[in-house]
Each structure stands twice: as C-alpha cells, then as structure tokens.
Amino acid sequence: MRAAVLTEFGAPLTVRERADPRARGGEAVVEVLAAAVPPYADEVFGGRRNYPLEPPVVPGIGGVGRVVHVGPDATRVRAGDLVWCDCTVRARDDALTPDITLQGWSSRGDGGARLARHLPDGAFAELMRVPTENVYPLPPRAASDLARWSSLGVYVIPYGGLRAGGLEAGETLLVSGATGNLGSAAVAVALAMGAGRVVAPGRDRGVLGLLADRFGPRVRPVELTGDEDADRAAMSAAAEGPIDMVIDLLPPAAPSSVARAAAMTVREFGRVVLMGGVGMLGGADLSLPYPWLMRNSVTVRGRWMYPRPANTGMIRLIASGALDLGPDRIRTFPLDAVNEAVAYAAAHGGPYERTVLTPAAG
Structure with a gap:
C-alpha cells in the first residue's frame, strides 16, 4: 500500500510504499476513502504542538472507508462494509481508567504511548489497521459523499x-x-x-x-x-x-x-x-x-474526546438529517498532494471549512 509518512518533525510528509497491514484478533483492516486533515496539522508535524508521536509514523485522525478483512473474532463487521474508523483507541485491560491513544496522532501517559506503539499508524494511507470496536457502520447513502461524512470526526x-x-x-x-x-x-x-x-x-x-x-x-x-x-x-x-x-x-x-x-x-x-x-x-x-x-x-x-457510544449517536444525528452537513465547504486532495492538503487546511481552518485527504480514491 501507499502511505504518507512523517519521517521527522519539521520535514514534509513523504508518500511511500509500505507493507499492507493484516488484521489479527480484535482488529480490522480498512481501505481509507476519506480522512479529514485538521487545521492545526502543520503545527503537529512541525513539532510546534509537541505531540507525542514517534516518527516514522503514518499520521491521520480517523476516517471513512470500506472493510477489507477482519480478525477471526469479528461477529458482525464484514468485508465490504462502509464504516467510520474512530481514532480514539482504549486499552482493553482496564475498563475503569483505560489508557488512551489517538491513533496516528497523540497519546496520554506512558500506557497510552505503549498502546500507540502497537497501533501507531493513522488514516493518511490506503489501508489502516484498527481495533474492531473502533469500526462503526455507516448508512449506505454515506457512499455518495464520503468526504463530507469524514467530518464526523470534527x-x-x-x-x-x-x-x-x-x-x-x-x-x-x-x-x-x-x-x-x-x-x-x-x-x-x-x-x-x-x-x-x-x-x-x-x-x-x-x-x-x-x-x-x-x-x-x-x-x-x-x-x-x-x-x-x-x-x-x-x-x-x-x-x-x-x-x-x-x-x-x-x-x-x-x-x-x-x-x-x-x-x-x-x-x-x-x-x-x-x-x-x-x-x-x-x-x-x-x-x-x-x-x-x-x-x-x-x-x-x-472531557477529553468522547465515549464510544458518541460515535453511534453522531452517525444517527447526521443520518437523520438533524445535523445537516450540506453547507460545509469541502476541499479534497489525493494522497500524493498530502503536503498541499496540510498547507490548505492551515489556511482554511474557519467554521465549516473541511480539508479531506482521499488516500484510496484513485
């Protein structure tokens, strides 16, 4: 697969070939069709925000895509499903106060950093490996405007x-x-x-x-x-x-x-x-x-980020029409133009302006 890689802070992202990820137990591999580029991404990649990313890493903060394959313990998610991939990954060995990492973006504490080393890579790639519980089915009509639906993460x-x-x-x-x-x-x-x-x-x-x-x-x-x-x-x-x-x-x-x-x-x-x-x-x-x-x-x-059920609630609000994404201004970029996308997002970070990368669109 092809992916945009942050090789070091302060350097442009580099699009290169990487090995395809494989789903193990409790995981899914998703073809990334649309991933939002936050307005402050240039501050993260330039090191000005001092995020605890460990280069080389594929960045990206969640995305919309289609499931390619799933681990043997998946019971409902199937290959071909259109899904939202939530970047907020929680450790599975403490239900009360789980360690958290934002996959491909940030982490909290030593435990979050260890979790990030297990699932380091985000959505700026053609394929992304994610925990099964971070995959949320989208309604079929989302397929007609994937870039707009990727702003779900905002x-x-x-x-x-x-x-x-x-x-x-x-x-x-x-x-x-x-x-x-x-x-x-x-x-x-x-x-x-x-x-x-x-x-x-x-x-x-x-x-x-x-x-x-x-x-x-x-x-x-x-x-x-x-x-x-x-x-x-x-x-x-x-x-x-x-x-x-x-x-x-x-x-x-x-x-x-x-x-x-x-x-x-x-x-x-x-x-x-x-x-x-x-x-x-x-x-x-x-x-x-x-x-x-x-x-x-x-x-x-x-409140840092959101609980898992918020993803389902947000999908319902959009699908019902209660939250209308129609007026949002969307600009898409292919994977090869990832650095142009980061620059554009920094210059267009106002209300309802969305910059979207489309890694697997072509």
Missing part, C-alpha cells in the same frame, strides 16, 4: 462534551470559542440536539454573522471586547435568561480570562464542560473562584 468531539454536560432539549448553551473550527461545530451539534438557544461569543464579526445567517434567531452572537467583566455581562444579556450550560473549546493560544468570563455566566446549578486547549502553552490558570463554585452549586467537568 463534530463528534463537541458532541462528546455536550453529552458529558447533559445538554437537554430547550436549554440555553454558551459555546466559548464559537468562532473556531470545533466551537462552530459545537453550535451546529447543540442545535441538532435540540438546544433552545446558543450564545456564540467571539472576536471575528464576520464569523459571528455567518453563524447567525446559517442558524437564525436560536443563535445569539456576542462580539467580545477583551474586557472580562463587560464581556461576561454582554454574554449574559444575550441569553435573555439563565444559561444552563457552558462548553469551552478555545484553542491553546486563548487567554484564560476569556474562558473564565464565559464559564461564570452559567446559572446556579449550571454545568461547565472544559474541552479546549487553554493553558497548554503556559500562561495564567483558569482560576474559577471557590466561593462562586460552591455557593452556586456549579458543576465543572473536563
């Missing part, structure tokens, strides 16, 4: 956070980082889940207008000024009532004050879910006030 991340916070139909949600790639996805997913109103703060007036135009009056844009107290007041006013839940999806470069201002708009007994990158590049801590948390009975929860 939407399922905030979906996991919204599920963790227990978002209910009719509630008011504030999305901190709403003008970013993941934050704008959270706006769309929350409305698909039945949120009554979504407060969408950000600095980019053009993107705020885009959100309002796409989703109508259920979205309440708020242009941030950088003044923490004034921004908090503006976000609260935009809700025109209690804010039941806040989800933070701000990137690593964002100051903690922006996340704090958003979090502290939540009502008494409200929930705050933290999924972003605030603090990963250093800087001040979030510093939520102890008395405010305690006296208002606020729940604060961290």
Whole structure:
C-alpha cells in the first residue's frame, strides 16, 4: 500500500510504499476513502504542538472507508462494509481508567504511548489497521459523499462534551470559542440536539454573522471586547435568561480570562464542560473562584474526546438529517498532494471549512 509518512518533525510528509497491514484478533483492516486533515496539522508535524508521536509514523485522525478483512473474532463487521474508523483507541485491560491513544496522532501517559506503539499508524494511507470496536457502520447513502461524512470526526468531539454536560432539549448553551473550527461545530451539534438557544461569543464579526445567517434567531452572537467583566455581562444579556450550560473549546493560544468570563455566566446549578486547549502553552490558570463554585452549586467537568457510544449517536444525528452537513465547504486532495492538503487546511481552518485527504480514491 501507499502511505504518507512523517519521517521527522519539521520535514514534509513523504508518500511511500509500505507493507499492507493484516488484521489479527480484535482488529480490522480498512481501505481509507476519506480522512479529514485538521487545521492545526502543520503545527503537529512541525513539532510546534509537541505531540507525542514517534516518527516514522503514518499520521491521520480517523476516517471513512470500506472493510477489507477482519480478525477471526469479528461477529458482525464484514468485508465490504462502509464504516467510520474512530481514532480514539482504549486499552482493553482496564475498563475503569483505560489508557488512551489517538491513533496516528497523540497519546496520554506512558500506557497510552505503549498502546500507540502497537497501533501507531493513522488514516493518511490506503489501508489502516484498527481495533474492531473502533469500526462503526455507516448508512449506505454515506457512499455518495464520503468526504463530507469524514467530518464526523470534527463534530463528534463537541458532541462528546455536550453529552458529558447533559445538554437537554430547550436549554440555553454558551459555546466559548464559537468562532473556531470545533466551537462552530459545537453550535451546529447543540442545535441538532435540540438546544433552545446558543450564545456564540467571539472576536471575528464576520464569523459571528455567518453563524447567525446559517442558524437564525436560536443563535445569539456576542462580539467580545477583551474586557472580562463587560464581556461576561454582554454574554449574559444575550441569553435573555439563565444559561444552563457552558462548553469551552478555545484553542491553546486563548487567554484564560476569556474562558473564565464565559464559564461564570452559567446559572446556579449550571454545568461547565472544559474541552479546549487553554493553558497548554503556559500562561495564567483558569482560576474559577471557590466561593462562586460552591455557593452556586456549579458543576465543572473536563472531557477529553468522547465515549464510544458518541460515535453511534453522531452517525444517527447526521443520518437523520438533524445535523445537516450540506453547507460545509469541502476541499479534497489525493494522497500524493498530502503536503498541499496540510498547507490548505492551515489556511482554511474557519467554521465549516473541511480539508479531506482521499488516500484510496484513485
């Protein structure tokens, strides 16, 4: 098979021949037809994000494809099935706190690193070996627009956070980082889940207008000024009532004050879910006030990625039409143009812009 290989950080990806992977017990081999290229992929491959990848490695963060063959213990997945391959791989020897690796992308702790060495390679290849439990059947109609369905990997991340916070139909949600790639996805997913109103703060007036135009009056844009107290007041006013839940999806470069201002708009007994990158590049801590948390009975929860059932839930939301991917702007690249795809993704990382690699399309 052919694959795009990261030989060292800071070097371009190299497309080369590699041995075809084989499925053993508990595994499947999938022909990769479409794989999303994240906007920050150039930061990962350049070493600026300091991800614990171990070159040489085939990168890639999940994808859509067809099953080629499965291990002897598979009971339902069959060769020829159209599937979504989830990159979030969990170790099988601790059900309570499993070690985790994002296949072809990142890992957590020493155990996650060992797991990554067993399943190092991601979706930027014609074939990909994945755990059987990470393969999810897609509806037949997904075959007509595989590139669009590959953006499932973007939407399922905030979906996991919204599920963790227990978002209910009719509630008011504030999305901190709403003008970013993941934050704008959270706006769309929350409305698909039945949120009554979504407060969408950000600095980019053009993107705020885009959100309002796409989703109508259920979205309440708020242009941030950088003044923490004034921004908090503006976000609260935009809700025109209690804010039941806040989800933070701000990137690593964002100051903690922006996340704090958003979090502290939540009502008494409200929930705050933290999924972003605030603090990963250093800087001040979030510093939520102890008395405010305690006296208002606020729940604060961290959520890295999503549980396995979120994949099935996300597929159902898209298949039902509740989440419409039609307006997303899709640009595809063949495997040989992988470096052009990475550069394009970096320059086009705005809301609902998707860059997709098609490794086995030709």
